[in-house]
Amino acid sequence: MELEREKGITIQSAATFTTWKDHQYNIVDTPGHVDFTIEVERALRVLDGAILVLCGVSGVQSQSLTVDRQMRRYNVPRITFINKLDRTGACPWRGIASIRDTLGLNAAAVQIPIGAEAQFEGVVDLLEMKALYFDGPKGEVVREEPVPKDLEALAEEKRSLLLETIADIDEEVGELFLMEEEVDVPTLKAAIRRQTIALKFVPVFMGSAFKNKGVQPALDGVNDYLPDPTQVENRGLNLDNNEEEVVLKTDDKEPFVALAFKLEEGKFGQLTYMRVYQGKIKKGDMIMESVDSKKVKVPRVVRMHSNEMEDVDEIGAGEIAAMFGVDCASGTTFVGNKATRINMTSMHVPEPVISMAIKPKDRGKSGAFGKALAKFIKEDPTFKMHFDNETSENIISGMGELHLEVYKERLFREYGVETEMGQPRVNYRETVTRRAEFEYLHKKQSGGSGQYGKVIGYIEPIPEEEQTEDKFEFINGLSGNNIPPEYVAAIEKGFMDATAEGALAGAPVQGVRFVIMDGQAHSVDSSELAFRTAACAGFRQAYAQAGAEVLEPIMKVEVEFPSEFQSGVVGGLNRRKGVIESVTSNMTGVYSTVKCAVPLQGMFGYSTELRSLTEGKGEYSMEYTHHAAVTKDTQATIHKAYLEKRAAKN
Numbered sequence: 001m002e003l004e005r006e007k008g009i010t011i012q013s014a015a016t017f018t019t020w021k022d023h024q025y026n027i028v029d030t031p032g033h034v035d036f037t038i039e040v041e042r043a044l045r046v047l048d049g050a051i052l053v054l055c056g057v058s059g060v061q062s063q064s065l066t067v068d069r070q071m072r073r074y075n076v077p078r079i080t081f082i083n084k085l086d087r088t089g090a091c092p093w094r095g096i097a098s099i100r101d102t103l104g105l106n107a108a109a110v111q112i113p114i115g116a117e118a119q120f121e122g123v124v125d126l127l128e129m130k131a132l133y134f135d136g137p138k139g140e141v142v143r144e145e146p147v148p149k150d151l152e153a154l155a156e157e158k159r160s161l162l163l164e165t166i167a168d169i170d171e172e173v174g175e176l177f178l179m180e181e182e183v184d185v186p187t188l189k190a191a192i193r194r195q196t197i198a199l200k201f202v203p204v205f206m207g208s209a210f211k212n213k214g215v216q217p218a219l220d221g222v223n224d225y226l227p228d229p230t231q232v233e234n235r236g237l238n239l240d241n242n243e244e245e246v247v248l249k250t251d252d253k254e255p256f257v258a259l260a261f262k263l264e265e266g267k268f269g270q271l272t273y274m275r276v277y278q279g280k281i282k283k284g285d286m287i288m289e290s291v292d293s294k295k296v297k298v299p300r301v302v303r304m305h306s307n308e309m310e311d312v313d314e315i316g317a318g319e320i321a322a323m324f325g326v327d328c329a330s331g332t333t334f335v336g337n338k339a340t341r342i343n344m345t346s347m348h349v350p351e352p353v354i355s356m357a358i359k360p361k362d363r364g365k366s367g368a369f370g371k372a373l374a375k376f377i378k379e380d381p382t383f384k385m386h387f388d389n390e391t392s393e394n395i396i397s398g399m400g401e402l403h404l405e406v407y408k409e410r411l412f413r414e415y416g417v418e419t420e421m422g423q424p425r426v427n428y429r430e431t432v433t434r435r436a437e438f439e440y441l442h443k444k445q446s447g448g449s450g451q452y453g454k455v456i457g458y459i460e461p462i463p464e465e466e467q468t469e470d471k472f473e474f475i476n477g478l479s480g481n482n483i484p485p486e487y488v489a490a491i492e493k494g495f496m497d498a499t500a501e502g503a504l505a506g507a508p509v510q511g512v513r514f515v516i517m518d519g520q521a522h523s524v525d526s527s528e529l530a531f532r533t534a535a536c537a538g539f540r541q542a543y544a545q546a547g548a549e550v551l552e553p554i555m556k557v558e559v560e561f562p563s564e565f566q567s568g569v570v571g572g573l574n575r576r577k578g579v580i581e582s583v584t585s586n587m588t589g590v591y592s593t594v595k596c597a598v599p600l601q602g603m604f605g606y607s608t609e610l611r612s613l614t615e616g617k618g619e620y621s622m623e624y625t626h627h628a629a630v631t632k633d634t635q636a637t638i639h640k641a642y643l644e645k646r647a648a649k650n
Helices: 002-007 034-046 062-073 092-101 149-169 171-178 185-197 215-225 363-379 401-415 485-499 528-543 563-575 606-613 632-649
Strands: 014-020 023-029 050-055 078-083 107-109 111-114 122-125 130-135 141-145 202-206 234-238 244-248 257-266 269-278 286-289 295-297 300-305 308-311 320-324 332-335 342-344 354-360 384-388 393-398 419-422 429-431 436-444 451-461 472-476 512-520 549-562 579-585 591-599 619-629
Touching: 002 401, 014 215, 014 320, 023 215, 034 062, 034 257, 034 401, 050 062, 050 092, 078 092, 078 215, 092 107, 092 202, 107 149, 111 149, 111 202, 130 215, 149 171, 149 185, 171 185, 185 202, 185 215, 202 215, 257 342, 257 363, 332 342, 354 363, 354 401, 363 384, 363 401, 393 401, 401 419, 436 528, 451 528, 472 485, 485 512, 485 528, 512 528, 549 563, 549 606, 549 632, 563 579, 563 591, 563 606, 591 619, 606 619
Parallel strands: 014 300, 050 078, 078 202, 107 202, 472 512
Antiparallel strands: 014 023, 111 122, 122 130, 130 141, 234 244, 234 342, 257 269, 257 332, 269 320, 286 295, 286 332, 300 308, 300 320, 354 393, 354 419, 384 393, 429 549, 436 451, 451 512, 549 591, 549 619, 579 591
C-alpha cells in the first residue's frame, strides 16, 4: 500500500505462502501500531502458532503487551524472536527478563548470541551445542562450527537453565533431571514442543532479521515447536442444534467449513481471505454462507505471496487462501451445503474509542462518499459510521486518530472524495430541577374561526429512580369539562413538541413531568392546533422558572498502563474533569488500572495524550453510562454558543 510507504508503518496485514524444509507455511505479517489492532485479531483468530518479535534494545514494548493479551485470548502457542541484536545497546537477556517479568511468560533461551552489537556474528544452539554462522551476501549460507571457547561456560550455564525450566513443567524431563541422567536432544525437543503447544513454555530465539542472521534456526523452531493444523482443536457452533459446540477435523474428506477473516479491495475486485478448517474447496465450487444460506460460486482461488498471487485449483483443510468475486462481510463462515450449517465463533472486535464528524467537501460526490464508507465498514469491523439525527452529522468511529486519518486518505486516493473531518458535537440533554407552574392562553383571531386554548398546570423533575425509557411523563389531572376530552391528546403532543428542543442548548429535554390541571375552551374557536400550541408555549413559560440545566454524557473509562506512569495518567484524567473510582495493580505490580467517570467532551484527543504520557504503552476503553449536569461556567458557554447559532440562522 502506497500509504504504508509514505507513513513508514504497516497498516494492513500481508499474507504469504512458502515452504521450509518440506513444511508448508502460511505466514501473516501484522501491523505493530495499536490503531490497527484488528489486523492482529484477525490473524491470531485463524493461525495455529505465532512468532512474537521483540526488539533487542527495547524488549517488551506497548504493542507487545497488546499482542500478548490477544494471543492469550485465542490460546495461540508462540515462540519468541529477539531481533536487532546488531544494534547498539542490544541485550537479549534484558529482553528475556522483560518477557518473564512484564508478560509473565515462562520463557528461556534456546540460543545465545555470538558477539554483540556491531560484532554480532551468529548464535550458539543450546540443544545441539554448536555454533551457527550465516555467510553469503544475505546470510543465506548456514555454517556450523564448534562452540567458541570464550562462550563455552555461558552456553553450559544457559543450557542448564533451559533444562531446569523444562524439568519444572514436563514430567518426562523432570524425572531424568531428578535422577541426574542425561537428557538427549530428541527428548528435550519433544518436551519443548509439548509444553509450547500446551502454552506452558516459550522458547526464545535471537538474531538480526535485517542481516538475515538467526532467521533459519527460527524457522526450524517453527517446525520443531509450533503445532500443525491437526494438533489444534478448532470448534464451531451447529446452527441446526441450538448452537451446540462441535469439534472440526482437519481432514479434506470432511464437509467443507471455512472462515472469511479479512477483506481487501484489489484491482480485480474484492479479495476475500479465507482459512479452511475442514474439507476442501475447488475453483468453480458452490459454497454458501452458514447463517443466511446464501449460495455463491467461487470463480477463482489464489494463494497470496504478499502483493502477488498464484492461481490454484483447490485448497485443503488447514490452509489459507483468497477468493475473488465473493461478496461477504468480514467474519462470515462458509460451508459446503445445508447439511453442515456450522458457524465459526467470532473474533474479538474491540469497541471504537474515538469518533469524529466527516463530510465530503463536494456535495456532488455524496454517492461515492457513501459507497466508500460502506465498503470500509465491511472490510474493518472496528471502523463504524452512523448518521446523528440530532447534529445532522456523519460520525465515523475507530481505534484512534491515525486509524480515522488513514480512512480519510483512502477516501481521497481510492474514490477521489476530499473530506473535512472535525470533532463531533456532544449530544447534550436538558432537564429541570424544581417545580414551576404555567397558565397560558393562546388566542388568535384573523377573520373567520380563530384559535383559542388555555392551559393551567405545572412541570416538575422526575426522580431518577422513577424515570422510564421515555425520560418524560404526561399526566392528565383535569376534573370537569373546562377542556373537552378530545383536546387532551393535542395537549400531550404540544408538550412533546416543547421537549424536543430546550432553551439552553437546543437539546432534547428529559426527566420532566408535565401535569395539566385546568384550562378553558371556546365553543367555536378552540381546536386541536390551538391546544397543542398552548401546551407548547405553557411548557416554555414554566421551563424558564424551573431551574433548567444542561446535561452531558458521562463515560465509564478504564485505563491500563505501566505503573511507572501512574501519576501522569491520573493527573491527566483529573485535568479532563474525571472522577477517579479506583486504582489497582496486577499481581506483579507492573501494570495499573484506573477506573473513572469522565465527561465525553473531555475524552476527545485522549488516545494521543495517553500514548504520549505512557510512551505508547497505555490503552483505554470507554462506554456511555448516563447524563449528568455540567458545571455552571460550562453551561454558560454552551448557552452563549446556542444563542449565537440561532442569531446567525435568523
